[in-house]
Each structure stands twice: as structure tokens, then as C-alpha cells.
Amino acid sequence: MSFLAPVGRVLIRFLVATGRLVVFALTAVSHCLRPPLYGGLIGRQIIQIGYFSLPVVGLTAIFTGMVLALQSYTGFARFNAESAIAGVVVLSMTRELGPVLVGLMVAGRVGAAIAAEVGTMRVTEQIDALTTLSTNPYKYLIAPRLIAGVVTLPILVVVADVIGVFGGYLVSVYSLDFNAANYLKLTWGFLEPFDAISGIAKAAVFGFLVTLMGCYHGFHSRGGARGVGTAATNAVVSASILILASNYIITTAFFAA
Amino acid sequence: MTTPKIELSDLKKSFGQKTVLDGVDLTIGTGESVVIIGSSGAGKSVILKCILGLLSPDTGTISIDCADVTALYGKARERHTAKIGMLFQRAALFDSLKVWENVAFALRGRSGAPRKQARETALSKMAQVGLGPDVAELWPAELSGGMQKRVGLARAIATDPEIIFFDEPTTGLDPIMSDVINDLIVDTVRNLGATALSITHDMASARKIADRIAMLHDGRIIWDGPVAEIDNSGTEFVDQFIHGRAAGPIKMALRR
Ligand SMILES: Nc1ncnc2c1ncn2[C@@H]1O[C@H](COP(=O)(O)OP(=O)(O)OP(=O)(O)O)[C@@H](O)[C@H]1O
Ligand SMILES: [Mg+2]
Numbered sequence: 001m002s003f004l005a006p007v008g009r010v011l012i013r014f015l016v017a018t019g020r021l022v023v024f025a026l027t028a029v030s031h032c033l034r035p036p037l038y039g040g041l042i043g044r045q046i047i048q049i050g051y052f053s054l055p056v057v058g059l060t061a062i063f064t065g066m067v068l069a070l071q072s073y074t075g076f077a078r079f080n081a082e083s084a085i086a087g088v089v090v091l092s093m094t095r096e097l098g099p100v101l102v103g104l105m106v107a108g109r110v111g112a113a114i115a116a117e118v119g120t121m122r123v124t125e126q127i128d129a130l131t132t133l134s135t136n137p138y139k140y141l142i143a144p145r146l147i148a149g150v151v152t153l154p155i156l157v158v159v160a161d162v163i164g165v166f167g168g169y170l171v172s173v174y175s176l177d178f179n180a181a182n183y184l185k186l187t188w189g190f191l192e193p194f195d196a197i198s199g200i201a202k203a204a205v206f207g208f209l210v211t212l213m214g215c216y217h218g219f220h221s222r223g224g225a226r227g228v229g230t231a232a233t234n235a236v237v238s239a240s241i242l243i244l245a246s247n248y249i250i251t252t253a254f255f256a257a
Numbered sequence: 258m259t260t261p262k263i264e265l266s267d268l269k270k271s272f273g274q275k276t277v278l279d280g281v282d283l284t285i286g287t288g289e290s291v292v293i294i295g296s297s298g299a300g301k302s303v304i305l306k307c308i309l310g311l312l313s314p315d316t317g318t319i320s321i322d323c324a325d326v327t328a329l330y331g332k333a334r335e336r337h338t339a340k341i342g343m344l345f346q347r348a349a350l351f352d353s354l355k356v357w358e359n360v361a362f363a364l365r366g367r368s369g370a371p372r373k374q375a376r377e378t379a380l381s382k383m384a385q386v387g388l389g390p391d392v393a394e395l396w397p398a399e400l401s402g403g404m405q406k407r408v409g410l411a412r413a414i415a416t417d418p419e420i421i422f423f424d425e426p427t428t429g430l431d432p433i434m435s436d437v438i439n440d441l442i443v444d445t446v447r448n449l450g451a452t453a454l455s456i457t458h459d460m461a462s463a464r465k466i467a468d469r470i471a472m473l474h475d476g477r478i479i480w481d482g483p484v485a486e487i488d489n490s491g492t493e494f495v496d497q498f499i500h501g502r503a504a505g506p507i508k509m510a511l512r513r
Contacts, residue, residue, distance in 0.1 A: 117353075125349035128311045132343040133363040133412075134335065 024216050031138040032147055038140060045148035049110050049211070053156060056109060060101050061160035065089055065167025068097070073176055082178050086186035089168030094195045095255075098160045099153075100247050103206035106153065107239040111214040114145055115235035118218025119228035127219070142219070145211045153207030154200045161199065198254045205250065206243050213239040259286035261323070262420060262452040263308065268317035269476075270303055277303050278314070279476030290446045290453040292463045292484075294498060295473035296507060301456040302346055304473070305422045308454075310338050321420075342418035346425050346456075348409035350397035357383070357393035360411045382411040387437055403430045410438065414445055421445065423455040427462045439465045460499050472498065474507065 068089045076084040118141060121127050130137045165187060172178045214235045221231035261284045268281040277300040285291045293301050306312040308319055310326065318325045321337045329337065350359050360379035364370045370378070380390055386407040397405060406429055413421060423442060427435040439462050446453045446466075457463050463470060464484055471481040472495050480492045487499060497505030 121351075124352075125345050125347060126351055128306070128309075129343070129345060129349040129351070131311060132309055132338070132341065133366060134339045135362070135366050 020220075021216055024219070025212055028138055028142045028146055028212070028215065031136065031143045036139075037147070038144055041140070041144040042147050045144045046152050048113075049106065049145075049148050049207075050152035050156060053106055053109055053152075054159065056105050057102050057156050057160050058163050060105050061093070061098065061163040062167040062170075064097055064101060065093060065164035065169075066171045068092055068164075069168040069171040069176070073172075081176075082172070082183065083186050085168065085172055085176075085178075086183055087190040090165055090187045090190050091195060093164035093168075094161050094191070094199045096199075096247070096251070098157050098164060099199045099202035099206060100243065102153065102156050102160045102203065103210065103243040103247075104240055106156065106207070107210045107213075107236055107243060110149075111210045111235045111239045112232040114211060114214025115218040115221070115232040116228055118142075118215055119221035119231040120218075122219060122221050123224055123227060137219075142215045145215055146208060149207035149211030150204050151207070153203040153210075157199055157203035158196075161196065194254075198250070201254075202247060202250050205246055209242045209246065210239045213242065259288060261285065262287045262289070262321070263454070264318075264320040264323075265304070265308070266318050266320075268304070268307060268319065269315045270300070270307060270312065271315055276476055278307070281317070281473070281476070281478055283471055283478055283481065285452060285454055287452055288446065288450050290442070290455070290466055290468045292455045292457055292467035292470050293473055294457065294460075294463060294470060296498070297458075299473045300476060301473055302424055305343070305424060305454065305456070309341060309343060309422070310334055340419040342413035342416065342421045344406075344409045344413040344421075344423045344426055346428075348397075348402075348405040350405055350408055350412070352397050354397075355393070356388075356395050356397060356400070356408055359397065359408055360415050362412065363416045379411070379415065382415050383408070385414075385441055386411045387434060403434065406430060407434075407438070410441070417449055418451065420452045420454070423453065423457075425456055425458065427457060427459050435459065435462060436465075438462075442466045460501075 069085050072085045072088040073081060076088075118127075121141070127137045127141070130140055169180070169183055169187070172183050173180045217231040217235040217238070218228075221227045263283075263285040265281050265283045268278050269276070270278040281304060283291070283293075283304075293304065295301050303312060307314045308321075308326075314327065317327070319327050321340065324337060326334055326337050350356075351362070354362070357376055357379045360382055361370075361375040364375040364378055365372070376393075380393060383390075383393060388404065388407055388411065392400070392404065392408075397408065400408065406426070410423070410426060413423070421442075426438050426442060430438060442453060442455065443466055445451050453466070455463075455466060457466075464487070467484045469482065470484055470487050471478050472492075473479075474494055480490050480495050482490065487495065490496065493506050497507055
């Protein structure tokens with residue numbers, strides 16, 4: 001029966017890690033919901049996470065919109081190409097690609113930065129120092145980042161949706177020679193509020209996951225520079241996987257029912 | 258003897274297989290200044306962290322003002338630990354805040370003092386540790402190690418806490434500044450009536466700031482007495498330590 005031992009050990013380690021994450025998440029959320037909140041810190045995080053992510057989000061969105069238009073043209077050229085392209089671009093952007101790509105880009109940019117910052121504070125005992133100065137680290141460090149993530153990602157996704165549709169428009173009008181006004185009218189016709197809202201709801205969830213993973217791995221990092229590096233890597237990897245998995249679950253809930 | 262401010266009894270703490278504290282008993286009276294000495298890695302910093310609630314002991318009790326804080330959680334525990342100011346061994350300054358904001362941190366947070374007033378208090382505390390107003394606007398990373406230590410000291414005493422922990426307050430300072438800091442610690446204890454628990458390897462500093470010295474070895478307090486009796490402790494361990502001799506009952510884990 002000895003082969004069961006390693007399996008059991010892995011399983012137990014997994015359950016312990018999951019339990020620790022759930023406790024961490026619940027504690028953090030409870031601090032987000034209870035006053036006092038540090039308004040200044042939340043504002044600073046919104047700028048860090050939102051404003052400084054705009055370039056990377058904009059570039060991701062415009063190229064995605066452009067390539068969507070191009071690809072669907074090669075596929076749909078034989079049918080009603082113009083209408084199909086407008087529909088594919090706006091639906092894929094708002095429903096799936098906008099939130100997922102923004103989530104992944106922000107996971108790489110912000111998740112790693114949060115893990116590195118919080119992790120450095122952990123290994124240099126700054127988090128301990130916070131506690132001795134009567135400041136709860138969850139309230140001071142974690143809550144502002146979680147709140148900023150949940151608030152900011154939906155805004156970033158709206159920006160990405162608009163820029164992505166604009167990218168599709170550029171390719172359709174200037175490269176595929178479609179009629180500009182007609183393309184916009186078709187786009188508008190395909191756009192349902194429900195699609196945009198589902199994307200925005202996803203974005204809020206992804207914002208929570210990215211900042212939670214950054215904070216969690218940073219908060220529990222140990223062992224100097226190497227530990228902080230590991231925390232940053234783990235934050236990005238786990239956030240990316242959680243984004244893709246939860247995206248599937250949310251899509252099922254929204255569209256398959 | 259005065260009423261005890263802090264009482265440790267049978268404190269034990271292990272990290273994995275490694276036992277660091279193995280039944281520590283120590284009582285610190287109100288207004289008393291106690292210094293813990295002991296080899297590097299003996300667990301001195303761990304004692305402070307257990308009292309602060311940053312580490313939880315495996316067994317044993319910690320009483321602050323006669324209340325067992327190991328049985329308290331959350332806000333109730335914070336009320337007791339809030340009485341303690343702590344100087345960390347490696348300063349642990351917030352590197353995202355300027356020097357004066359570090360010193361003023363608890364003033365702003367705890368009593369919600371306005372920015373200008375907190376800054377003034379911070380500057381006067383910094384002056385006490387020999388740091389001028391020109392340092393106030395710098396970032397912690399721009400300071401030397403000894404200056405960071407002094408900022409940490411100013412931050413620890415900024416709110417005039419009832420209890421102050423100094424983890425190696427004079428390590429990394431020049432001899433003159435060490436003496437200034439020693440005077441400051443003596444002053445804080447005498448004038449504010451604070452209770453102090455310090456850790457140091459610097460015997461000159463220990464003799465100056467301590468009312469009582471306790472020696473930690475092998476996870477226990479093996480000797481504890483008034484500073485005047487340190488030279489006649491009758492314990493070879495203490496003799497070896499205070500005279501800094503390589504030969505003696507304390508074996509360093511060296512391979513020759
Ligand atoms: N968080 C921790 N995890 C694991 N081991 C730890 C931890 N903190 C301390 N230790 C171990 O406990 C022992 C005592 O550490 P501590 O920092 O208290 O030493 P110290 O007496 O303060 O030494 P020094 O005089 O060098 O500062 C060390 O062997 C250290 O490896
Ligand atoms: Mg130490």
C-alpha cells in the first residue's frame with residue numbers, strides 16, 4: 001500500500017494550501033467590507049493597476065480586433081462577409097477576448113508587481129512592523145489592492161472592447177474596403193447589452209483573482225530574494241489558470257443555461 | 258518588587274524539528290529595563306516576536322499587565338500589544354514611505370493626528386536620535402544602516418509607548434552614537450516610566466541600559482539577576498559570554 005502514501009501526501013498538501021487560500025480570501029474580503037478603508041491607498045492602487053495598464057491593454061485590444069477581422073474575412077469571404085465580420089469582432093471582444101486578454105495581461109503586469117512588493121515587505125519584516133504599529137496588514141495592504149482590482153478591471157475591459165472594435169473597423173474599412181457607416185451600423189446591431197455586461201462581470205471576477213493571487217503569494221513568501229521571485233511567478237501562473245478556468249464557468253452560467 | 262508588566266512562563270517554540278525556546282520563564286517589572294543576552298541564534302528575537310503576537314508559541318503563557326494574551330484574539334489582543342513599541346533588528350522601515358512618514362506612521366494611524374502636527378512630533382523624535390530635518394524627506398533606501406536603525410528607534414518611541422522592545426539597538430552604530438542611543442534608552446525608561454526589554458551583544462551597552470540581565474541559552478533563561486551581579490554570576494556560561502571567550506562551556510557549532 002506504500003504507493004498510497006505519496007498520493008495522500010500530495011492530496012493533503014493540496015487541501016492545506018486550498019484551505020489557507022480560502023481563509024486568506026475570506027479575511028481579506030471581510031476587511032474590504034468593514035470600515036475604516038484607506039481611501040488614499042485605494043486611489044493609488046487604482047492608478048497603479050488601471051491607468052498604468054492602459055497602454056498594454058490598448059495595444060492588446062487593437063491587434064486582437066484587427067486580427068479577428070482579418071481571420072473572419074478569410075473564413076467568411078464566400079458568405080455575407082461584411083455582416084459576419086462585424087458580428088464576430090464585437091461578440092468575441094465583448095464576451096470573451098476582452099475580459100480574458102485584459103485579465104491575462106493585467107495578471108502578468110500587476111499580479112507579479114503586487115506579489116513582489118508584498119513579498120519584499122514580508123521578508124524584510126515590514127508586515128510585522130505594520131502590526132506592531134497597530135495597523136492591520138489586511139486592511140492596509142490587501143484590501144486596497146483587492147478593491148482597486150475589482151473596480152478597475154471592468155473599466156479596462158470597456159476600454160479594450162471599444163479599442164478592439166475600432167481595430168476591427170480599421171481593418172474592415174481600410175484593408176478590406178467595406179463601407180464604414182454600414183460596418184458601424186452592423187456592429188451596433190449585433191451588440192447586446194447582455195454581452196457587454198457578461199464581459200464586465202467577468203472582468204470584476206478576474207480583477208479579484210489577479211490581485212488576490214498577488215497578495216496571497218506575496219503575503220506568504222519566505223526566504224529572501226528567491227522567495228519573492230517564486231511568489232511573483234506563482235502569482236502570475238495561478239492567476240492565469242484561475243482566469244481561464246473561471247471564464248469557462250462564468251460563460252457556462254451566462255450562456256449555456 | 259514592582260508589579261510585573263510582562264510575565265513569560267514556560268514559553269516553548271519550535272520550528273519544525275528545531276526547538277528554539279524550551280521553557281522560558283521571565284518576569285519584567287513595571288518601569289524596569291531588562292536586557293536579554295545570548296549567542297547568535299539562541300532565540301532572543303523569537304521571544305520578542307512571541308510577545309508581540311507575530312509568532313505564536315507552542316505552549317506557555319505570556320501576560321501583559323496580568324492578562325494572558327495567548328488566550329486573546331483579534332481586537333482584545335491588539336489592545337495589549339498596542340502598548341508595545343518595537344525596534345526591529347533590521348529596522349524594517351517602510352520603503353514606500355519617506356523617513357518622516359515612517360516615524361509618524363503610528364501617530365497618524367492611531368490617534369489620527371493631522372499631517373503637520375505628526376510631522377513636527379516626528380522631527381523632534383528624530384532629533385532625539387541624532388537625525389536632522391534634512392534626513393526627514395529622504396527615502397529609507399537612501400540611508401546608511403546605522404541611520405536606518407535610528408529611524409527605526411524614533412519610530413518605536415514616537416507614540417511614547419508603555420513598553421518598548423529594542424532588538425540590538427546599537428548594532429551597526431559607531432561607539433559615540435551607541436552611547437547616545439544608550440542614554441536615550443535610559444532616558445526613555447526613566448522619564449517616561451516605560452518598561453524596556455532589549456537584546457544586545459554589546460556588553461558595554463547592556464551594563465548601561467539594564468537594571469537586570471537575563472541570559473538565554475539552549476532555549477532557557479539560565480541566569481537572571483541585577484546588572485551589578487553580572488560579574489559574579491557564578492555561572493561559567495555567563496562569564497564566557499560577557500568576556501567573549503571562544504573556549505568555555507558554550508560550544509559554537511564550528512568545524513575545524
Ligand atoms: N520564522 C522562522 N522560521 C523558522 N525558523 C526561525 C524563524 N525565526 C527564527 N527561526 C530560527 O530560530 C532561531 C533563533 O532565531 P532568532 O532570530 O531569535 O535568533 P537571535 O537570538 O535573535 O540571534 P541574533 O543574535 O543573531 O539576532 C534561529 O535558529 C532561526 O533559524
Ligand atoms: Mg535577533
